[in-house]
Amino acid sequence: MTSPVNEDLLRSLIPSVLGILVRRGADFGRGEEAVQEALVEAVHVWPADPPRDPKGWLVTVAWRRYLDATRADAARRRREELVDQEPAPGPASGIDDTLQLYFLCAHPSLTPSSAVALTLRAVGGLTTRQIAQAYLVPEATMAQRISRAKRAVAGVRFDRPGDVATVLRVLYLVFNEGYSGDVDLAAEAIRLTRQLAAAIDHPEVAGLLALMLLHHARRATRTAPDGSLVPLAEQDRARWDTESIAEGVEILQAALARDRLGEFQAQAAIAALHADAPTAEDTxxxxxxxxxxxxxxxxxxxxxxxxxxxxxxxxxxxxxxxxxxAELDDSLPRYAAVAAYLHERDGDLATAARLYAEAARKAPNLAERDHLTRQAARLNTRRQH
Structure with a gap:
């Protein structure tokens, strides 16, 4: 009797396996392809013959696939050097390799969009089709973007610490894309950040994970059934995910206790205060x-x-x-919306209605534009009565 392959386990092993191949001298692009081939073989082989050491199995198979590809088209001397260097089966220091792969995929030479795409492909294990669907671009376009990113990091040395802040910015970009196509990018970002937190003891990594969990806990209440935006003050707090909130607060408290405050910890503290209020009035x-x-x-x-x-x-x-x-530049995005809200709170409905309409014209998406337009209409109706 066979059992299905644990796909979550497979995906969680991808960064450490690829990291080991790159550390051994594999070209990043070919190494990533070799890992994908090993994953395909695992899906076929493991149900009938599950390995005792899944990671070691993937490293061994992926390295052999890489060597096979190298033998086919590399220079003879380089080919012989790689064969001579073939190590014993099994993984090396997995946690360090995983961490280095995060750094490599967020390399400063890459544009933010390329870093996101490469992270989702090489660290997250998503297919090119899935990433393309999530970003609403043709698959061929995404394939080119990923290929360019692979070429950009092909010559990067894999022997120095990377910039944690850059990795966190890339993961936060993924999280803020939310949901599109058949991939939930917010959930994927949380998964990858959890993985990073297991690989590195850093308060800002914990801060980002806490921030994601606290924001994600409110996700189901952010839009109405018709797709319209629901402001924070009007959300049904009984539908917030209390388990995610509790986990996020616990992670945040441990990070803050280390007294190394960073931006993501501060943002998470703000999110925690919103989550902690039983009603909007109690904030x-x-x-x-x-x-x-x-x-x-x-x-x-x-x-x-x-x-x-x-x-x-x-x-x-x-x-x-x-x-x-008033101390800020009035050309800032959402400036007019904030001004409208504050003028309404101050009782100046005419100014607030005008500013809501102005903000609607500048809104970056349809949902926000519709929300601001309704706010302006609501105030204009109140003024007429």
């Missing part, structure tokens, strides 16, 4: 504003200061929020 806006002060010091981001203006407006009144907003 601790004063503490959220303080966390935005910390975040502004860490990032010096105009978007952070825009969000801080909202928090100040909730904590100290709309006029204090408008004063904080």
């Amino acid at each position: 601790d806006w004063r503490q959220i504003a303080q966390w935005y002060d910390e975040l502004a010091r860490l990032s010096d981001s105009a978007v952070v200061r825009l969000n801080r203006a909202v928090a100040v407006g909730e904590a100290d009144g709309p006029r204090a929020g408008l004063a904080a907003l």
Whole structure:
């Protein structure tokens, strides 16, 4: 009797297996193809003959596939060197190799979109078709993007630490894509960040994982059945995923206890305060504003200061929020929407309605545009009665 292959196990082994091949001297692109061939063979062989050491089996088979491909078209001397170097079957230091692969796929020579695509392919184990569907581009376009990314990192030495911050930015880009096609990129980003957290003891990695879990916990309530946006204050908190919230808070508290504050930890602290409030009215806006002060010091981001203006407006009144907003450039994305909200809170419905309409015209997507248009219409109706 055979049992199906554990696909989650297979995908979790991909980065460490590929990392070992690259460390042994394999070209990144061919190494990745060899790993994919080994995965295909595993799907056929393992149900009837499961290995005692799945990772060692994949390393051995992938390395042989790589050597076979190298023998077919490489120079004779290089071919003989690789054959002479063939090590005993079984993996080397897997955790370090996994970590290096994350660094390689987020290499500074790659554009953000290429780094995301390569991470999903080489670390996540997604097919080119799945990645293309998730990003709503033709498969051929995505294949070219991944091929270019592989060529860009082909000559990168695999012997020095990478930049953790760059890896985290790539994973956060994946998370923010959400869901499209048959791949849930938010869930995939959480899986990959969990894997990274197991490979590296770093408070910002924990901070990003906590942030993802806390945001993902509210996912089911962010849109209505008709697809319209539901603001945070109006979401049904009884439908939030309490297990994800509890896990995110626990991970965040452990990271903060290390006293090495970073941007993702600060963002997660803000998300935790929202998650902790039983109702919108119970939100601790004063503490959220303080966390935005910390975040502004860490990032010096105009978007952070825009969000801080909202928090100040909730904590100290709309006029204090408008004063904080006045310090910013009014061409910032969402500036008009924030100004509209604060003017409405201050009772200036005419100005708020005008600004909501202006914000709708500048909205980056249809759902946000429709939401802001409805807000403007709502205020105009109130003014007429």
